[in-house]
Every structure is written in C-alpha cells, then in structure tokens.
Amino acid sequence: MNELRRAWLITLKDLRLEFRTGGRLLSMIAFVVLAGFLFAFALDQTAVAGRDVAAALTWLVILFASTAGAGRIFDPEEEEGAFRHLLLTPVSRPAIFLGKTAANLAVIWLVTALTFLSLTAFLDVRDQGSPAAHAAVLLPGTIGLAATGTFFGRMSRHSSLGDTLLPVLTFPLLVPVIFFGATSTARVFLERPWPEISGSVRLLWAFAVGSVFIGAALFRHVSDE
C-alpha cells in the first residue's frame, strides 16, 4: 500500500469521526453563521456597501473558524492514546500529516461555502462575480490554512496555553494568505479581469504548496510522543 493510499485512509477515518461526533464541525458552522449575522448588524449598509467589505469579512471568518477548529483536530485521538497507536502503525509521518490536512481541508471547504453563502445573504451582496473565479482563489488559500492549522494544531496540544497559542503562531504566518486572498476575492466581487487576479492566486498556490511540503517534512518533530 503506498503512502498516498494510507494518507487517504486517514482522511476517510478522520472525516467519518468528524461526521459521527460532529462537535467540531457544528461549532464551526454555528460560528460562521453567527458571525455573518452579527456583521449584518455591525455594518451600517447605508454608509458602506456590503460588497465592499464582503471579501475581507469572508477571509477573516474562514481564518477564525479554521483556527478554532485546528485546535481540536487531534481531540478524537487523545482518548486512550489513539494517536500513539496511529504513530505505531507503519504509516510515515508525512502521510499522517497529509491525511489529517486533507480531512481538515474538507471541513474548511464546508465552512468556507457556508461562510460565503451566509455573508453574501446577510450583507445583501447581489453581484457576486464568477463562482469559478471565487473557487480558484479560495482553493489555494484554504489549502494553506488547512496545512498550517494541522501542523500547529498538533503543537498546541502539548502547550499549557492550549488554543491560545495557536493564533499567536499561525496568524503571523497566515498574513500572506489573508492579504492575497482578500484582495483577490475583492477583485472577483468587483468582476475585474482575471489577469488582475492571477498574480495573487499564483502566490497563494506558492504558499499552499510550501506549507504542505514544509509541514510534511517537519511533522515528525511535532508528532512524536
């Protein structure tokens, strides 16, 4: 069985656990819906158009929800040393990292779709731009979020600061994702031509690929018990 197949089995196991227990997913979904709800009240739409701030709010909600969720990626495996047993299986550390990142990514995509729908509805954004262009921007951005969250989520498990440590470590590293993601999404909302967006998307892909490779290479240093 090759490593990618093993990683895929870990992804399926994590997603099965996620949907059976549902705690993490439900709390993330509740967070994004309530955030959109509160933004609708906080924003004076007679002074600021919803479309002008939708991109920034979308990325911030995705960032906060994914960070809150990242702190609990390894929760189901903490009981009775399940994670230790996973480490004892003949699966390489990079494969475990890739499997867990892919499961985290699936959850983030669900949250992203919901964030997008709730914010555009609550902020009354009617001209939303091309869905394919939005997906092309959100895909590399969320891969970067998922890989960084999974990597540092494992680290924060052992810290007495717990989930407080996670944003301190991840937010500075995620500045490029938020910057290039939010500016690209804003341009998609404004229906700007693709060449104006493609440069930022290339940088988002560079971050995504870099964070996956670096995470896979260094994961054994944060996962070994």
Place this chain on the structure above:
Amino acid sequence: MSTRGRITGLALVTTGVATILLVHWMVAFWVPNEASQGVVQRIFYIHVPAAWTTFLAVGIVAVASAVYLWLEDERADAAAVAAAEGALVFGAIMLITGPLWARVAWNTYWQWDPRLTLTLILWFTYLGYFLVRGSVVDPRRGKRFAAVVAVVGSLNIPLIHVSVEWFRSIHPEPTVLKPDGPTLPSDMLATLLTSLAGFTLLFLGLFTFRYAVERLRRRRPAVVSGETDEALT
C-alpha cells in the same frame, strides 16, 4: 562559566559598547547631513546595524535549531535560545527606529509595505518561539517545538531580502550589499561600517554570556531552581 568565556564575553561587550559610543560621536559631529532628508537620516546608522544584527541572530537561531532537530545536541539549543533573545531585542530596536525615521521621511509611522510586514511577522514568530518554549510542559518537547518554529520562521529571511526587488516597495533598496559595490559616500559608509561592527560585537558579547549562563543552568538545574537549599533544610 569558564574564565576564558568570561574574558571573551567581557572583551566583546566592552569593545562593542565603546564602538557604539564612538558611532554616536561620529553621528553627532563627524558625518555630514544627507542631502534630501537632512538630520533625520542619521537614525540610519542605528536602524541598519540593528536590522543587520537581528538577521545575524535569526540566522544563528535557524542554523542552531536545525542542528538541534538533527542531533538533539543541548549546546545547539542553548545557542539558539541565546541568539533568539538577541533577535528579539535587536529586532525591537529595528522596529522602533524604523517608524521614527519613517514618520519624517514618509510622513507616516508605518506602511504595510512587504519588507516592513515580513519583518514584523519575523519578530512575532520569535515571540512565538519563546511562548512555545515556555508553555510546553515537557522541556525536551518544548525545545523541539521551538526549534521547529525557528526553522519555519527563518524561511522569511530570504523573502525579506528579495521583497524590495520583487514587490513595489516604499522601503529603500540596499546601498551597501549590491553587486556593483556600495553607493554611499565614503564618510557615511565609514560611519555605517563602524556602527555595524559595534552592534555585531555587542551582540556577540551578549550571546557569549547568555550561552554560558544557559549551559550553566542546564548543568546544575537543582542549584538554580533553589531545590538544593530546600534539600539542605
């Protein structure tokens, strides 16, 4: 701490402080005003050496942390901690003097310019380095995690260097480390190089002391934490 280490550290710190005092004299009385910015440009002789020392410290942390992850050698971790503290302190000097200069030169304290933003990210990463180190209950794991944070953070250094060329940036381009040689007038270059030497010597002296203290602390943890006194009573 060995006598040789103490003498080396003391010599480096003393020479560093003396050189920095000399730099202050040069900045106040010797070097001429820069034509376009006037007197405010003189903060350059503190800002640039602080930045250089920060990157030197970050480089040492990155190499020492990579060695620690590879060999788990306690000396490498002690060197990384000693240099990381230097990176935070000299980084803070750089981040304070930069906005003070920018307020006059750019009419604003801060711009979200790529180089400035990446440098701030680097500083926050090193703040995270100490938070990770201090908050992980198992000290061996804490050292390993901190080393990982340092290695990840150090990937920022080449980006900071090339950011001025890759992106539209308000930050001035390098005037000394250029393929076709420095473009600074000779008296300004002499002041800058003296300041670079002073900051580097001061950092290396503090690093030597801090490394020795860290090694001593690890060698005799019971004495440092006061447990010996409790055991005796």
